[in-house]
Amino acid sequence: MKKDIKLIAFDIDGTLINSKGEVLDETKALIKKLKEMGIKIILCTGRTFNGHWWIREGLDLMNDDDLSIVSTGAFIRQNSTGRALVNKSLAKDDVAFIFDQIDDPRLQMSIHTRDIIFINEDEPNEAFLKDKGLVRMPRLKYDSLDDIPDEIARVCLSASPEILKDFEDKHRADIEKRFKYMRNAPFISEILNPKAGKSEALRDLADISGIGLDNMMYFGDGLNDLKSVGLVGVGVAMGNGAEPTRKAADYVIGTNDEPSIADFIRKYLDINE
Known part of the structure; x- marks a missing residue:
């Protein structure tokens, strides 16, 4: 039975961007459509906040309610200001x-x-x-x-x-x-910080947004995505991902060099464009 998805989180490297470091046009168009549908889009990355500024700007994720999980879950930051809503920094x-x-x-x-x-x-x-x-x-x-x-x-x-x-x-x-x-x-x-981590940040995000984990979809490829794909309602691993992450996911799709993210979401959410 399909889940009622209200939020989709994307890892960046090896997932949202291809081997050239670019977001595919099909993915950009799909994210725009998802925003129009009222589905919340979250970037979830090991990069620090200003290590992906051109990606969030290119996807028009710059409103006050647009957030990013950064530094492998050490922070949840507001994209428009950089303000930390969750801070698990090192002393x-x-x-x-x-x-x-x-x-x-x-x-x-x-x-x-x-x-x-x-x-x-x-x-x-x-x-x-x-x-x-x-x-x-x-x-x-x-x-x-x-x-x-x-x-x-x-x-x-x-x-x-x-x-x-x-x-x-x-x-x-x-x-x-x-x-x-x-x-x-x-x-x-x-x-x-020992309390940091992508899956831990997703739990924090559920509290902040009021969206339950079961209503979230997560896309990832690396070992630091393993717990996340198993935590949410729909966990999706990239075909180019680490084997443990692929095994933990609900679905395994194509690689980050293919429009596999857009194809999967359109099919899962019955989006006809």
């Missing part, structure tokens, strides 16, 4: 603790805020530069943690997979006693 003492665990100079640590990525490296490594290029955010150095805004979304570690694995073997157990740790890509891991 500066947390960042200092993480820095003290780093015992390999080849492992670089970056601090992600709403608008800026801070990194004290004269030559940031390839993994950091690739991630920075995706999110189109500026980077700055800092003299001390006092120079960094209080709302720290996450700390990222960048290095080769081998160096990250060595770090995890030595320190992951201690870090996970205090934080949430996840490997987002072979070369990048992130450390979050």
Whole structure:
């Protein structure tokens, strides 16, 4: 039996955007139609808030009631102002603790805020530069943690997979006693407030919006989407997604390079255009 869908949340990388970093025209047209139908559209991403500004603007998700779940659920922010409705940030003492665990100079640590990525490296490594290029955010150095805004979304570690694995073997157990740790890509891991997470943010969103989880649809591809696709009324995994996420989903569709999102939603909601 089909669910009464009132809200649809989209992961961005590997889901809403294709391998060229673009939202397909079919998806743009479908989102416009969904808004006209009164269905709430939420972007749900690991990126910090201003790491996807051109995507939310391009989709016309800039009204006061348009929200984004960002920084893997550390924040829910109002798209029009950037104001945080939910804040599960890291404290500066947390960042200092993480820095003290780093015992390999080849492992670089970056601090992600709403608008800026801070990194004290004269030559940031390839993994950091690739991630920075995706999110189109500026980077700055800092003299001390006092120079960094209080709302720290996450700390990222960048290095080769081998160096990250060595770090995890030595320190992951201690870090996970205090934080949430996840490997987002072979070369990048992130450390979050232990109460952060996409599925946790969806629960917060249900309280804010008054829309029950059973009336939500979620599209995702990564391991950080796994709990979300299993939590909502209709969980949809991309065909290019991680195997555990595909197994947890109610539906598995085509890849992010195909108009599979638009095709699925039209069919599920019986939309004829």
